[in-house]
Amino acid sequence: MQVRSWMTEQVESVRPDEDIAEVRRRFRQRRVRQFPVLEAGQLVGIITDRDVRTASAPDTAVAAVMTPDPVTAKPGMLVEEAAALIRQHRIGALPVVEDGVLLGIVSESDLLNALVELCGVLEPTTLIEVESAEGGDEVERVRSVIEKHGGWVPWISGAPDGRGRQIIALRLRMAVGSSPEQLLEEAGFNLLSSISGRVAVAACG
Numbered sequence: 125m126q127v128r129s130w131m132t133e134q135v136e137s138v139r140p141d142e143d144i145a146e147v148r149r150r151f152r153q154r155r156v157r158q159f160p161v162l163e164a165g166q167l168v169g170i171i172t173d174r175d176v177r178t179a180s181a182p183d184t185a186v187a188a189v190m191t192p193d194p195v196t197a198k199p200g201m202l203v204e205e206a207a208a209l210i211r212q213h214r215i216g217a218l219p220v221v222e223d224g225v226l227l228g229i230v231s232e233s234d235l236l237n238a239l240v241e242l243c244g245v246l247e248p249t250t251l252i253e254v255e256s257a258e259g260g261d262e263v264e265r266v267r268s269v270i271e272k273h274g275g276w277v278p279w280i281s282g283a284p285d286g287r288g289r290q291i292i293a294l295r296l297r298m299a300v301g302s303s304p305e306q307l308l309e310e311a312g313f314n315l316l317s318s319i320s321g322r323v324a325v326a327a328c329g
Contacts, residue, residue, distance in 0.1 A: 126202060127200070127206050141186070144186065158231075160226055160229060170219060171190040216231060249320070250304060263282040292313070
């Protein structure tokens, strides 16, 4: 799932020479938390509502309080990678840039919505754990078994168990009446557990 599917494309920007008073008015009017700062069509910074609140004088220029050269995302970046950048840099949004052109902005809430959908937590799903031989091919074989029978696998991961085997955990959704447990056992995997229903977001990790 890519950033391009979750970013806001119609982005209002400000100039580095604008007064903070005007930008403060626009923050109240637009009800957003950050504006990209553009100069001659190029992204040169980002300014947040917090930056504006801490400005000492209303005639302060945007350039004096903005964050220059902000961390950015590309439209083809995975939402997981974008979320990791936001967490790492403790920021609220990422301008989305490609070939020097600002295409949009993706916020914390945009990425949270994307990750909730990615994990499948708003739809009934099944969390399954199976045991297999070690090796990355086994993880892909599990995915293939489910997808071959019309299932959807939003998340899958494998980890060695320290005994020469590996535990593969996956979340999946299949049509009512399907038995993914049986499909995996018939494919040679040892079923360890299966839990169905809506689950907490934390279970996606």
